[in-house]
Amino acid sequence: MFTFRENVSLFPYNTFHMDVMAKYFSEINTIEDILDAIEAHQLEKLSENGPLILGGGSNLLFTRNFTGLVLRIGNKGIEAVAVGDESVFVKVSAGENWHEFVLWCVDHGYGGLENLSLIPGNVGSCPIQNIGAYGVEVKDAFYSLEAIDLKTGELKVFTLDDCHFGYRDSIFKTELRGKYLIWSVTFKLRLNPVINLEYGAIKQELSAMGIQNPGISDVSKAVCNIRKGKLPDPEVIGNSGSFFKNPTVGLKFAETLKETFPNLVSYSLGNQEVKLAAGWLIEQCGWKGFREGDAGVHESQALVLVNYGNAKGSEILTLAHRVQNSVYERFGVKLEMEVNVV
Ligand SMILES: Cc1cc2nc3c(=O)[nH]c(=O)nc-3n(C[C@H](O)[C@H](O)[C@H](O)COP(=O)(O)OP(=O)(O)OC[C@H]3O[C@@H](n4cnc5c(N)ncnc54)[C@H](O)[C@@H]3O)c2cc1C
The missing domain is CATH 3.90.78.10 (UDP-N-acetylenolpyruvoylglucosamine reductase, C-terminal domain)
Structure with a gap:
């Protein structure tokens, strides 16, 4: 069921720690929540220029109070939907935390995302700017996504080609900006992981850790170590x-x-x-x-x-x-x- 609150502070929901208000704020946890809102024309009623979709708020700078509706996406679920000889297809709900999902893959021995460890934010946002780090971009392990048309409520599948991924870019930042709510993402992960040490810093970190034949768990730990030493922790600054x-x-x-x-x-x-x-x-x-x-x-x-x-x-x-x-x-x-x- 679609419900919303009025005049909600966005301070806890953005990593820049901007203390701004949302006029209307709704937590979207099930597909019915959003379909109800679309059917009752709530999105147009509460947001003249369309709603703002919020994941982890780690790629947003709020410069003013938001006078429309903020939809905070919180649907959960991770499921291996198909297994082949070399690959496993894993479908993940948009509201899952990205790093926790990467750790889930590492724990299961599924390779492909370990270089993207510790990037803040949610799974649903990862295709928006085709997140990337340490020689890997999300498009490298992306298979498809499901997104809800915010006008009609139709659930549409986008393949790799449909997404027009580029460097920190996708169709969701350009021609389809603001038109779809990404609901789930399916990844094609390797059952026999290929270790990607293209970025020299990972090799150096692994050797400082005393590891000679790294697995994906070692790579993930090395990336976490490097990132912790290099980037300011949003919890602190x-x-x-x-x-x-x-x-x-x-x-x-x-x-x-x-x-x-x-x-x-x-x-x-x-x-x-x-x-x-x-x-x-x-x-x-x-x-x-x-x-x-x-x-x-x-x-x-x-x-x-x-x-x-x-x-x-x-x-x-x-x-x-x-x-x-x-x-x-x-x-x-x-x-x-x-x-x-x-
Ligand atoms: C310390 C730090 C380090 C970072 N390092 C990296 C890095 O190495 N590589 C990198 O690529 N990025 C990096 N980022 C940026 C950020 O983590 C990513 O862009 C991340 O994908 C944003 O996720 P989010 O859930 O926080 O998105 P949000 O900030 O909540 O939203 C970002 C955009 O996506 C839209 N959006 C969010 N969810 C959905 C959805 N379900 N459907 C449709 N639209 C949606 C929002 O409306 C907004 O326009 C870093 C950020 C921080 C703070």
């Missing part, structure tokens, strides 16, 4: 992880930049494109460790904007614009935000 995407530029432009800035950190993507390390660009502009009031750029991760306590979302956003402007002035490179600004 409000943040949303990387605030900006790493920009992609043309090879010619990258070569010209490299003549002026020989230490430029970049990775070739083949096909005449180069990805630049946004953190390096920001650091070169002197932002690392910058703080004004309670809004800042993390002291060891220039890509991460932080709320030291009582910063407003608008202050974080102003800082983000200043960072973007200075990177553009110095390097001629536009930084795109990874975080969803509301």
